[in-house]
Amino acid sequence: MKIKGLWWKALTVLLMLYTLVGGLLLDVPRLVILNETIRNLYFHVPMWFGMVIMLATSAVYSIKYLKNPLTKNDDYAVEFANAGILFGILGMVSGMIWAKFTWGAYWSGDPKQNAAAVGLLIYFAYAILRGVFEDEQQRNRISAIFNIFAFAAFIPLIFILPRLTDSLHPGNGGNPGFNAYDLDSKLRLVFYPSVIAWTLLGVWVVDVKTRWRKLHAVKTEQMLATS
């Protein structure tokens, strides 16, 4: 995946600035318990959107790798998975801090919280699996297989299961969703741009890290050639 030009990086910076400034300063609905923590909508929720997008893209690159075993495809698969894990951890932390002030504890055993934790465990297993192999091609191929398999198992975990049980999350288990609070669409004005901003930032991270991987590979090759 190569996005041409600088426009998307400029867009990321602009949207990110808007998310930070607008997210922290613009007017939000005043609600009991939630109070100012409602602003976490701009930081916590986009992490989950970003995570799912990153992990899905990673699975797509793993499929591409199996079809066409190029190092490039594997690089993208790994780095998108890593970005997904990063978003997952940030989403977990931002959610836990928020939960402390609204639900009363860092960990409440909420189904979505549990599902996210198990999802992270699956991707930690992916990272561990990659460390086991000595042969690079073997590593790429088998970790791609696990990545696709894990993604197929991860989907029911994160989308279906939390909906079968009551959740403390807004919009679940009788709790009103943010749409109910959001009478004048004030939240949406920042929320949608923030989702795009965080996702683009994730893509940027992946872009830099895959370029680093490519340079590293070239350097290793040169060292081997000269020695």
Next chain:
Amino acid sequence: MKTGLLAEVKALFIKELMLEWKQKYAFNSILVYMAATVFVCYLSFNLRLPDAITWNALFWIILLFAAINGVSKSFQQEREGRFLFYYQLASAEAIIISKILYNTFFLAIVAFTGLLVFSLVLGNPVQDQPLFLLNLFLGGLGFSSTLTMISGIAAKANNSGSLMAVMGLPVVLPLLLMLIKVSKNAMDGLARSASTDEIITITAIIAIVLAVSVMLFPYLWRS
């Protein structure tokens, strides 16, 4: 050599059975493992007839670990040379399907034996037996379809023991949670309609995992 997929699956399934019958190692060791774990739990918790939640959770956890142990042998047992031999004889799809079927059969027997031991030692508070048994069978099928693929991956990594658990446990967890829920419904004797949603979800998860396994295994096999 072009034989039908069904014939290949059948032949490989019988081969698995005969191999096991010859060694009787995996099967007996899992049965003793089951019995020993039940006793460890029984004596550690120091209760006869624990409450329903404990009974249920213990039963499924023991079954899950027995399944991980049992299924992890399905690729380890085969020697490198033998793999090459199968490679020429059978299609990858036939191999994974036969392994999953065999493991389902294997886990179903382990599960029913486990239930017997459990009932004997800890009592059997299940009120809706047919639903519980159906759920047990679905559990066997689900564990075998998920863990067979994972064991194939772990076997390729030559590090099967801990890697199998690390990869298998989180992947199998959604299934386990659903199974425990249906199982609890069956224990409490709730109306069957209370469990339909979960049973549909379990079947859907199994279908996804089966489809993905059959699609991905050829790539694993070739490497």
